[in-house]
Amino acid sequence: MSIVANSHSIKLILHIPLKSADHSFTLYKIIILPERISPDRFVQYAIDYPYLAIQVSKHGYIPFTEKDYSKCVSSSITVCPLDSTIVNTQRLTCAASLFFQSPNSQQLCKRNLLLNYQQSTMIQHRNIWIYHFPTPRQLTVRCPENEASPPHTQVLVNARLLTNASACHV
Numbered sequence: 001m002s003i004v005a006n007s008h009s010i011k012l013i014l015h016i017p018l019k020s021a022d023h024s025f026t027l028y029k030i031i032i033l034p035e036r037i038s039p040d041r042f043v044q045y046a047i048d049y050p051y052l053a054i055q056v057s058k059h060g061y062i063p064f065t066e067k068d069y070s071k072c073v074s075s076s077i078t079v080c081p082l083d084s085t086i087v088n089t090q091r092l093t094c095a096a097s098l099f100f101q102s103p104n105s106q107q108l109c110k111r112n113l114l115l116n117y118q119q120s121t122m123i124q125h126r127n128i129w130i131y132h133f134p135t136p137r138q139l140t141v142r143c144p145e146n147e148a149s150p151p152h153t154q155v156l157v158n159a160r161l162l163t164n165a166s167a168c169h170v
Contacts, residue, residue, distance in 0.1 A: 003128055005161055008035065009098070010130055025053040025062065027078065030095055033121060033132040033159045034114055042114040042134065047095045053080070054099065060086040061096050122170065129162040129170060143168040 004011045013028055030050050034042035051064035062084060072080035087093070092102055094109035102108070121132040133156050142151040144167060156162070162170070 003125060003130065003161060009033075010159060010161065011099070024056045026056065027064070027080075028052045028054065028099065030098075031123065031130065033130075034117055034134070036134070036158060040116055042117045043111045044114055045094065045098065046110040046112055047098075048093065049095055052095055052099055055086065058089065058100075060088055061099075062086055063093055063095060124165075127164055129165055130159075131156055131162060132159040133157050139170050141165065141168050141170055 002013045004013060010031065010033060011028070013026070028051065030047060030052065032045050032047060034044040036042050049063035049065055051066075051069050053062040053064060055061060062082070064080075068080070068083060071083075072078050087096070089096065089100065092100065092104075092108060094105070096102075097105040097108045117134050120134070120137065121130070123130045136155050136157040138153055138155050140151050140153050141162075143149060143165065154162075
């Protein structure tokens with residue numbers, strides 16, 4: 001897995017090969033975090049599908065619901081039944097337009113205005129924590145694998161990544 005981020009979004013990339021008779025896919029779980037637009041207002045994209053299976057060739061994709069994903073069987077590879085068609089990348093959904101960074105994402109995607117948004121998010125992925133704090137939050141990070149390094153305190157705010165924290169407790 002890997003994570004890609006810029007000042008507008010964070011993408012968690014799950015490398016789970018999906019195979020059908022003649023196609024190979026990479027499955028991505030979409031995590032939508034709000035973006036601050038003023039001191040007390042945020043916007044957040046509204047997407048229809050929380051997963052995208054992207055063809056390795058990048059010519060097509062399959063949007064997945066939680067129900068679709070629950071039908072997948074995981075072992076050394078993940079196999080998912082194909083209950084829908086492969087969508088050509090010429091026809092983008094909101095999630096696909098965000099993934100492919102299409103210039104018309106603003107027209108394709110509905111965004112919700114969030115007033116006085118207070119919900120915090122922290123998701124650990126390997127040695128990275130993905131977080132969003134709408135107000136500054138002071139957290140202490142303890143890393144037991146590095147006993148020589150004492151716990152340290154950080155003030156976290158907005159959406160960012162906390163890296164090199166695989167065995168750390170926040």
